[in-house]
Amino acid sequence: MSAIVSIQGLHKSFGTNKVLNGVSLEVKKGQMVAIIGRSGSGKSTLLRCLNGLEKVDSGEIYVCGHRVSDRDSIDLRELRKKVGIVFQSYNLFPHLTVERNITLALTTIKKLSVAEAQKVADSVLKLVGLEKKKEAYPEQLSGGQQQRVAIARSLAMAPELMLFDEVTSALDPELTAEVLKVMEDLAKDGMTMALVTHEMAFARKLADVLVFMHQGKVWEVGPPEELFERPKTIELAKFVSSEL
Amino acid sequence: MNHFSFIHISYLLQAALWTIALSLIAFVGGGLFGFIIALLRTSRSTALRRLASGYIQIVQGIPLLVVLFIAYFGLSIAGFKLSALVAAAISFTIYCAAFLGEIWRGCIEAVPKTQWEASECLGFNRFEQLQKVILPQAARIAVPPTVGFMVQIVKNTSLASIIGFVDLSRAGQIINNSTFQPFTVFGVVALIYFCICYPLSSLSKSLERKLNVGHR
Numbered sequence: 001m002s003a004i005v006s007i008q009g010l011h012k013s014f015g016t017n018k019v020l021n022g023v024s025l026e027v028k029k030g031q032m033v034a035i036i037g038r039s040g041s042g043k044s045t046l047l048r049c050l051n052g053l054e055k056v057d058s059g060e061i062y063v064c065g066h067r068v069s070d071r072d073s074i075d076l077r078e079l080r081k082k083v084g085i086v087f088q089s090y091n092l093f094p095h096l097t098v099e100r101n102i103t104l105a106l107t108t109i110k111k112l113s114v115a116e117a118q119k120v121a122d123s124v125l126k127l128v129g130l131e132k133k134k135e136a137y138p139e140q141l142s143g144g145q146q147q148r149v150a151i152a153r154s155l156a157m158a159p160e161l162m163l164f165d166e167v168t169s170a171l172d173p174e175l176t177a178e179v180l181k182v183m184e185d186l187a188k189d190g191m192t193m194a195l196v197t198h199e200m201a202f203a204r205k206l207a208d209v210l211v212f213m214h215q216g217k218v219w220e221v222g223p224p225e226e227l228f229e230r231p232k233t234i235e236l237a238k239f240v241s242s243e244l
Numbered sequence: 245m246n247h248f249s250f251i252h253i254s255y256l257l258q259a260a261l262w263t264i265a266l267s268l269i270a271f272v273g274g275g276l277f278g279f280i281i282a283l284l285r286t287s288r289s290t291a292l293r294r295l296a297s298g299y300i301q302i303v304q305g306i307p308l309l310v311v312l313f314i315a316y317f318g319l320s321i322a323g324f325k326l327s328a329l330v331a332a333a334i335s336f337t338i339y340c341a342a343f344l345g346e347i348w349r350g351c352i353e354a355v356p357k358t359q360w361e362a363s364e365c366l367g368f369n370r371f372e373q374l375q376k377v378i379l380p381q382a383a384r385i386a387v388p389p390t391v392g393f394m395v396q397i398v399k400n401t402s403l404a405s406i407i408g409f410v411d412l413s414r415a416g417q418i419i420n421n422s423t424f425q426p427f428t429v430f431g432v433v434a435l436i437y438f439c440i441c442y443p444l445s446s447l448s449k450s451l452e453r454k455l456n457v458g459h460r
Contacts (some may be wrong), residue, residue, distance in 0.1 A: 049364060080367035091362035095380045104376060105366040157366065 003062075004029050004161050004192045005050060010059035012045060012068075019045045020217035024060070027209075032193045034207035034224070036200070037238065041198040041213040047163050048196065051083045064160050081109065084154030085163040088170055090110045090146040092118050092138040092153070098125070099134035102153045110157070124152040128182050146176030148182055154185075162186065164195035187205070200243050204228055246422045248429060259415030262329075262435050266401045266411060266439075271394060275338020281345025286352045288370070296345065303342035309403055311335045316407040334403040336397070343393060347363045351376060351386040384455045391448035395441045412436055 005027035012020040017043045027033045035043045043153055048054045050063050052071045061068040064082040066072065093101050100123060103117035112120070125131045128148035138146050147167055154162060164183065168176040181200050187193060187206055197203055203210060203224055211222040213236045231237040284296035314332035326334070343356070355378050363377040405414030418434035420426050 052359060053365065077369065079369045080365055083365075085365045086360065087362065089358055091358045093362070093377055093381075095384070105368065108372055108376060109367045147294065153366070 002029055003027065003211070004064055005194065006060075007046075007050075008060040009222050010049065010061060011057045012042075012048070012049060012054060019216055020049070020056075023213075023216070023218055025211060025218055025221070027192060029113045029192055031189045031208040032187045032195070033209045033211060034203035035194065035196045035204060035213060036198070036239070037210045037213035037219075038242075043213050044165050045164050046213070047085070047194060050161075050163060051085055052079060053085075059220040079110070081157055082160045083163065084157055084159035084161070085165065086147070086150050086154055086167050088166040090138070090143070090150045090170075092146055092150055094138050096135050096137075098130065098149050099133065100236055101138070101149060102156045105153070106176075107158055109186055120156050121152075124155045125149075127155065127185070128152045129178075142175060143171050144178045147171065147175075147179045151179070151182055154186055161192045161194070164193065164197070166196050166198065168199060170198070175243070198243070200228075200240075212239065214239075248419070248423045248425045248432075252378055252419045252423070252429070253432065255419065256415050256432060256436060259410055260412045260440070262410060263401050263412040263437075263439060265399065265406060266332055267394070267398045268407070270336035270340045270397050270401070272409035273333065273337030274344050274397075277341035278348060279343055282352060283374075285345060285349040297458030299364050300342045300346050303338060304346070308335065308400060308448065309406060311339055312403060312407050328407050328409040329405070330410050331407055332401075336401070336404075340393075340397060344390065347381070347389045349392060351382040351389070354385050355381045373397060376456070387451050387455060388448055391444055391451075394443050396409065396438050398444070418426060 001159050002235075003026045004159040005025070007023055007025045010020050011018070021042075023042070023046060025033075025046075035046065038045050045054060047057050049061060050061035050068065052068050052074075055071050056069050059069060063079065066074050066079045066082075067074050068079065073135060093104070096104065099118065102121040103112075103114070106112045106120055107114060110117075120129060121134065121197060125134055128151055130145060130148055130152065133145065133149070138149070141149065151162075167183075171179060176199070180199060183193070183195070183202075195203075205224075207224050209211075209221060210227045211218055212220040212227060212231075212235075214233075220232055220236050227236065228240055231240055275386035281296045284292045285300070287293055287296075306349060312332065312335045316326060316328065317333045319326055319331070359377055359381065360373060363373045367375065400412055405411055405417070408414075410418070412433055416429050420429045423429060
């Protein structure tokens with residue numbers, strides 16, 4: 001299995017606040033890596049560094065063959081064709097229908113014809129179970145449905161890696177379940193995924209690798225079962241007991 | 245004594261056409277340059293942002309009347325003899341560009357940052373982001389303040405009478421000088437202004453409904 005993501009000694013500060021303090025991590029093809037940790041431990045920032053949304057201070061990041069740590073001199077567009085990201089706040093385009101939300105990047109960036117793009121939209125909407133909603137506007141959908149559209153929008157670009165940044169944190173338990181179901185299906189289809197999550201049961205059940213971040217560092221990493229059952233550090237033990 | 249009559253009304257209506265013409269020039273010219281100013285003001289280059297913001301600061305800090313004086317009297321002494329219409333057109337374009345630029349900058353910035361992020365992550369470049377994601381949303385937000393400003397401009401065109409531009413206000417003054425019926429004359433002038441401005445306001449309301457402003 002080859003590494004889709006490889007991070008070495010990553011440092012990142014916002015002003016004097018050291019957010020990432022020497023992170024090293026690998027994500028292999030087809031793996032689901034779940035990142036857990038308290039607020040402010042640098043989980044989201046780490047994810048955002050992976051597709052070049054944040055500039056890094058030092059360290060090396062390779063994602064899908066692109067040296068993302070050298071953000072200014074790489075082709076970000078090519079990177080972003082290969083890396084999809086879904087946010088906590090969905091970030092759908094409110095002025096466009098569900099279908100247009102999905103086809104916009106296909107016609108603009110992948111230069112597909114409208115008919116081809118619509119075909120792709122149909123297939124990804126089916127994947128997330130929203131094929132009947134393509135004429136709707138985002139505001140007419142529930143949070144869970146919006147998030148599923150956001151996932152479909154990313155999937156339409158046929159990415160090699162999907163990043164999920166606390167995608168269920170704004171949803172109630174019922175809607176959370178429908179979004180997690182979509183992610184579970186994706187994982188089973190062999191999508192490479194890195195996610196920041198507070199859904200411990202989900203991470204435990206489905207993640208191949210669990211990463212516990214603390215104070216901007218990868219504090220513990222390993223198979224989820226092991227981390228949950230036999231935490232090696234007091235910080236993870238405390239975190240696990242507070243989350244369960 | 246000359247009584248206010250139909251001839252005067254037709255003279256006023258003709259002058260109203262000049263008011264409308266100058267307003268249109270102000271919208272189109274000011275809108276075009278204002279759009280550029282708004283884009284510069286929100287650009288990623290610090291130098292361009294400063295340039296645009298300097299322009300806005302200067303124009304907003306000078307009364308329109310003084311801009312008119314500079315364009316008409318100042319430039320004529322400098323050797324450029326402009327007609328009242330051209331001088332007024334230039335002045336209003338300069339003035340509107342600054343205000344519309346600043347209004348539209350606000351509208352562009354009112355589109356949530358996350359929309360930039362989401363479109364960036366899909367691979368859009370800056371131009372595509374603006375064109376397909378940001379500006380369509382900013383345009384909805386922009387309708388009410390833009391129309392509000394347009395109504396102001398229609399009324400402000402009366403300032404151009406000071407450099408001899410015969411607009412609706414100036415025509416009213418001229419007629420009043422011969423008829424001495426200020427209440428009637430200026431009453432009619434006010435009514436005509438209202439008839440120009442009211443449709444604009446109601447247009448704004450229907451546009452707002454159509455574009456679903458504030459419905460996000």
